[in-house]
Amino acid sequence: MPARFRIEAWVIRDTGMSATRSSAHKRSRGTSLAPEVSLQLLYALGISPSESVIDIGGGASTLVDHLYGAGHRDLAVLDVSAVALGEARARLGDPEEVEWINADVTRWQPARTWDAWHDRAVLHFLTDDRSRGRYSAVLSQALAPGGAFIIGAFSEDGPTRCSGLPVRRHNLEALSAFLGDVEIVEQRRHVHRTPAGVEQPFNWIAGLIGGVKG
Numbered sequence: 001m002p003a004r005f006r007i008e009a010w011v012i013r014d015t016g017m018s019a020t021r022s023s024a025h026k027r028s029r030g031t032s033l034a035p036e037v038s039l040q041l042l043y044a045l046g047i048s049p050s051e052s053v054i055d056i057g058g059g060a061s062t063l064v065d066h067l068y069g070a071g072h073r074d075l076a077v078l079d080v081s082a083v084a085l086g087e088a089r090a091r092l093g094d095p096e097e098v099e100w101i102n103a104d105v106t107r108w109q110p111a112r113t114w115d116a117w118h119d120r121a122v123l124h125f126l127t128d129d130r131s132r133g134r135y136s137a138v139l140s141q142a143l144a145p146g147g148a149f150i151i152g153a154f155s156e157d158g159p160t161r162c163s164g165l166p167v168r169r170h171n172l173e174a175l176s177a178f179l180g181d182v183e184i185v186e187q188r189r190h191v192h193r194t195p196a197g198v199e200q201p202f203n204w205i206a207g208l209i210g211g212v213k214g
């Protein structure tokens with residue numbers, strides 16, 4: 001699907017898919033509260049509350065709530081959906097330490113750098129090489145030297161669509177190779193179970209880009 005139509009699909013979804021209806025939000029109200037894999041991998045990479053984190057496509061997620069609750073005070077959430085961002089912002093009480101960026105990650109020009117980049121279920125929507133190249137370039141620009149990244153995408157045996165859109169599934173080898181010459185600290189497979197009981201196998205990578213951490 002060409003990138004233009006893909007983004008229009010998300011904007012149209014602004015009327016239909018929102019954080020309060022997302023599986024992430026329902027999870028946050030159930031017993032399995034936390035986005036465990038994301039938090040575990042941030043911990044594995046040594047990201048402390050004094051470090052800055054940007055969550056890509058995080059409007060429909062509660063990761064920012066958990067990080068804010070854990071004491072992080074330099075957070076950003078980027079999402080192409082203004083509705084998803086607005087709901088997360090309202091839910092969190094719009095703290096001034098959280099920046100809300102309404103943008104398509106593949107067309108975004110970061111104005112600063114962060115210590116950690118987190119993406120669960122955005123890269124897999126980028127099915128064409130051009131968008132994937134832009135994503136990789138933006139990630140490099142947005143991370144400080146020695147910065148950390150965490151990316152989770154549907155695995156090779158995962159669903160072929162997500163939120164009604166086609167996805168590019170990744171095995172661990174392909175996901176690890178995606179960013180080129182970086183240090184992969186951890187790889188893992190995790191089967192996410194949606195509130196409806198549907199299993200969604202994800203592959204995850206967590207690592208560090210080059211350069212000396214400031």
Ligand SMILES: C[S@@+](CC[C@H](N)C(=O)[O-])C[C@H]1O[C@@H](n2cnc3c(N)ncnc32)[C@H](O)[C@@H]1O
Nearest residue numbers: 024057058060061079080081084104105120121
């Ligand atoms: C499947 S949801 C995942 C939400 C969250 N990361 C989670 O794990 O629960 C995908 C999210 O990414 C956003 N998104 C999709 N394509 C995007 C893009 N190109 N740039 C920024 N956000 C995007 C959507 O608006 C949506 O909020």
